[in-house]
Amino acid sequence: MAKRSGAESPPANVAMRYYRLLKGHFGSPHWWPAQSxxxxxxxxxxxxxxxxxxxxxxxxxxxxxxxxxxxxxxxxxxxxxxxxxxxxxxxxxxxxxxxxxxxxxxxxxxxxxxxxxxxxxxxxxxxxxxxxxxxxxxxxxxxxxxLHRPVFVIDAYTRRIVHRHELLDKDRDYDALQQYFQQNVPAEISIYNEYHALIVQTGKHFCGPQPECSHCPLRKVLPPSSQLRQMSPLKKMAP
Ligand code: SF4
Structure with missing residues (x-):
């Protein structure tokens, strides 16, 4: 995946491909743990x-x-x-x-x-x-x-993954990231809930300050230009 210029956004299906890859690995985690x-x-x-x-x-x-x-x-x-x-x-x-x-x-x-x-x-x-x-x-x-409204939550894990995967430029703000997901992911509360939970799981298990790309379900979609890819054993793996 070539690095994108400032105004350009990734193709629409990319967001759903990430969702499917994460769901295939983690299943269907749900968030938020609360009684009321x-x-x-x-x-x-x-x-x-x-x-x-x-x-x-x-x-x-x-x-x-x-x-x-x-x-x-x-x-x-x-x-x-x-x-x-x-x-x-x-x-x-x-x-x-x-x-x-x-x-x-x-x-x-x-x-x-x-x-x-x-x-x-x-x-x-x-x-x-x-x-x-x-x-x-x-x-x-x-x-x-x-309140069960279809609103996509952007957190630090989301920002980190988006930037490491060069989906959007680093200078894009909260609203731009949210707009990207809301335009490309069906506006269903259950999907938004699950997608965010999947991103949190990815951040906790793989995409911390020191990313562990070689075991991560998103390794297949890490762009070839990513420095993480050059630095990790990924470069020895099939794309
Ligand atoms: S492949 Fe690497 S950069 Fe991408 S989400 Fe996983 S750990 Fe993070």
Whole structure:
């Protein structure tokens, strides 16, 4: 695969080929592990800049305190909320951020509120992005996993794989990467959910800071021009 110029995008079927290769290797992993909508939202806020194990500890603290609920979280003194969130890191910032997101959610769950299911996805996304501290990855995780909207989530693993495979130029921003996937992958919640889970598995098992291409299910589609290919035993393998 030749390296692409800035304005050019890979052919449409490439995104689905990657999906099929990953699915063939990993099967059908599903994400997100949570018992309720509000728990997914809490996890989406807490997972910023930390690993999932730490998020689970913080969620466990909230569960023990019977606070997996927007109103209960808003009623907690800020100092106590900070201590419950401490395992997730940046706990003071996250406590404030979680309060703002829970206030947004509680407002939508009010007796006289328009049901979330009746609000267009773009409006909800704009509302979430207007909350201080909520970026596109958090907003889209909430939309896909908590509110079941067909929105493709771009995370650090996605960016790394896209760049290492030269699918899009490195200077493409979040929206450009999302647009690429949303234009080339059927807009089905189950596929978006599964595709993201497959990318996370690839990142965890193969495509870390030191990529292990020789065992990765995406080795077949690593472009010949990739430096990773030149550096790894892949160059001895059949394409
Ligand atoms: S480990 Fe190598 S082959 Fe696998 S996704 Fe990363 S760059 Fe591609």
């Amino acid at each position: 909508t509000v728990e997914v939202i809490i996890g989406a806020v807490l997972t910023q800049n930390t690993n999932w194990r730490n998020v689970e500890k913080a969620i466990g603290n909230l569960a023990q305190r019977h606070c997996l609920d927007a109103v209960a979280i808003l009623a907690l003194p800020i100092g106590e909320l900070e201590q419950l969130l401490r395992p997730s890191g940046y706990f003071r910032i996250k406590a404030q951020r979680l309060r703002r997101v829970m206030a947004w959610y509680a407002q939508h769950m009010g007796a006289n509120a328009v049901p979330l299911s009746q609000i267009p996805t773009l409006n909800l996304r704009a509302e979430l992005l207007a909350i201080n501290g909520v970026g596109p990855e958090t907003a889209d995780s909430i939309l896909l996993y908590a």
